[in-house]
Amino acid sequence: MTAGIEPYAGNPRYWQYRGEPALLVGGSDDENVFQWLEPEMERHLDLLVSVGGNYDRCTMTGRPDRGFEVYPWARLPDGRYDLGRWNEEYWTRFERYLRACHARDIVVQLELWATYDYLAGWSERCPFCPANNVNFGFSPETILRPAYKPFVEPFHFYFTVPELLNDPAVLRFQQAFADRVLSFALRYDNILYCGDNEYHPNQPPEWFRYWARHIKARAAEAGKRVQVGVMNQHDAGLKRLLSRGDALPDYVKERVGKPSSYLLNRNLLETLDRPDLYDYVDLAGNSNNRGQEHWDNLQTVRTYVAGAPRPINHDKVYGADLGMKWPTWEGVNQFWRNVLGGAASVRFHRPPTGLGLSALAQANIRAVRAFAGRMKPWECEPHPELLGERTEDAAYCLARPGERYGLYFTGRGGPGWVRLRLSGKERTRWTLTWINVGSGQGAEPIPFAVNEPAVQMPLRGSDYGWAAVVERSAEDRG
Numbered sequence: 001m002t003a004g005i006e007p008y009a010g011n012p013r014y015w016q017y018r019g020e021p022a023l024l025v026g027g028s029d030d031e032n033v034f035q036w037l038e039p040e041m042e043r044h045l046d047l048l049v050s051v052g053g054n055y056d057r058c059t060m061t062g063r064p065d066r067g068f069e070v071y072p073w074a075r076l077p078d079g080r081y082d083l084g085r086w087n088e089e090y091w092t093r094f095e096r097y098l099r100a101c102h103a104r105d106i107v108v109q110l111e112l113w114a115t116y117d118y119l120a121g122w123s124e125r126c127p128f129c130p131a132n133n134v135n136f137g138f139s140p141e142t143i144l145r146p147a148y149k150p151f152v153e154p155f156h157f158y159f160t161v162p163e164l165l166n167d168p169a170v171l172r173f174q175q176a177f178a179d180r181v182l183s184f185a186l187r188y189d190n191i192l193y194c195g196d197n198e199y200h201p202n203q204p205p206e207w208f209r210y211w212a213r214h215i216k217a218r219a220a221e222a223g224k225r226v227q228v229g230v231m232n233q234h235d236a237g238l239k240r241l242l243s244r245g246d247a248l249p250d251y252v253k254e255r256v257g258k259p260s261s262y263l264l265n266r267n268l269l270e271t272l273d274r275p276d277l278y279d280y281v282d283l284a285g286n287s288n289n290r291g292q293e294h295w296d297n298l299q300t301v302r303t304y305v306a307g308a309p310r311p312i313n314h315d316k317v318y319g320a321d322l323g324m325k326w327p328t329w330e331g332v333n334q335f336w337r338n339v340l341g342g343a344a345s346v347r348f349h350r351p352p353t354g355l356g357l358s359a360l361a362q363a364n365i366r367a368v369r370a371f372a373g374r375m376k377p378w379e380c381e382p383h384p385e386l387l388g389e390r391t392e393d394a395a396y397c398l399a400r401p402g403e404r405y406g407l408y409f410t411g412r413g414g415p416g417w418v419r420l421r422l423s424g425k426e427r428t429r430w431t432l433t434w435i436n437v438g439s440g441q442g443a444e445p446i447p448f449a450v451n452e453p454a455v456q457m458p459l460r461g462s463d464y465g466w467a468a469v470v471e472r473s474a475e476d477r478g
């Protein structure tokens with residue numbers, strides 16, 4: 001049987017699916033499309049595939065307050081939940097989604113624990129809050145408390161494992177939920193497993209270490225090897241230390257030797273330093289940054305894991321004019337910086353914080369697919385040094401020097417042109433093909449024979465930057 005999703009044998013910084021290298025690209029209007037009712041879910045996945053998408057995010061969440069979502073546990077007449085009984089509707093929807101994604105060759109990044117959906121509304125509606133279930137109570141029966149200050153104090157839901165506060169009364173229901181998820185997911189070969197969503201810096205790494213081992217153990221029992229990672233939230237506190245010039249914590253200095261990136265927080269370092277346990281890195285938290293810093297952080301992490309290279313995923317990219325993060329143009333720029341920066345996956349986050357699968361997101365997915373078809377990113381590396389006379393955040397380069405060069409112009413800052421340093425004999429013939437990221441359309445190749453051309457992005461036609469591919473002409477190959 002052909003293997004499913006796994007690091008690419010030819011370049012472990014990228015994925016391969018069923019033996020073929022694959023750049024994972026996506027966007028969807030929700031992070032748990034499996035909760036959507038038929039046929040809306042299937043139509044959304046069909047649309048994703050029709051524009052070249054092959055990647056979706058699936059948080060194992062339930063938000064009944066939205067009106068159509070359900071929790072995985074049975075609700076009793078008094079409004080409380082029985083964590084020992086399942087709501088089969090939840091699992092029917094989940095299985096239908098997994099089957100649909102597998103049939104469409106969509107790789108799913110499945111997030112086991114959805115941080116915000118346990119913490120937000122904890123006392124009002126979360127089934128794991130003792131006030132909302134019939135299975136256990138507050139202290140001294142469990143370590144759980146009636147209320148928590150979000151991200152100010154530790155959330156004890158994440159302290160139940162033996163390595164921390166060891167709460168078997170709660171953990172057994174957490175394990176039952178994880179095992180139920182895995183009983184469905186392990187039937188398929190297109191699943192990437194992610195322990196948590198935006199795991200906060202003030203939460204201990206023992207939590208997702210425990211679940212990484214649990215997932216791998218259950219997979220081994222099923223005769224499978226799976227790919228496991230975790231998504232860590234950016235560390236704003238560490239960023240403030242860097243901006244003020246304060247001394248960095250010892251755990252950062254010991255690893256990087258000098259101030260580098262605030263992304264190197266304790267929990268992210270846990271995933272970077274343990275390639276034996278974490279098969280890939282999800283750097284979605286970097287979307288909290290913009291411009292040159294966004295690119296530099298990705299390159300810092302790529303360099304850090306160079307000794308044990310792994311795929312670096314970005315299963316959500318922020319940026320939409322109606323959202324709370326960045327404007328639309330920065331969301332598009334981030335999408336492309338990730339691709340040019342050597343990322344293994346990239347996906348637009350749901351509205352209103354991201355572009356989802358809007359018309360503009362569809363255009364960019366088509367454009368990236370056209371770009372990747374020519375560039376074969378898994379054969380290339382980021383090469384910003386090949387761009388002469390570049391201004392900050394104006395343009396980026398991914399290349400296989402001497403053969404092909406991929407460019408992205410952000411359209412933000414500078415004159416919109418660079419001097420591209422090509423490798424080749426005098427008068428080598430090349431072609432330049434522009435790709436409009438606002439429409440997803442490519443132009444006719446432009447031939448030229450200059451080894452250091454000044455490449456000027458088109459002045460009209462796109463409000464969101466331009467991609468380009470420079471290739472050695474067919475006559476000069478070989």
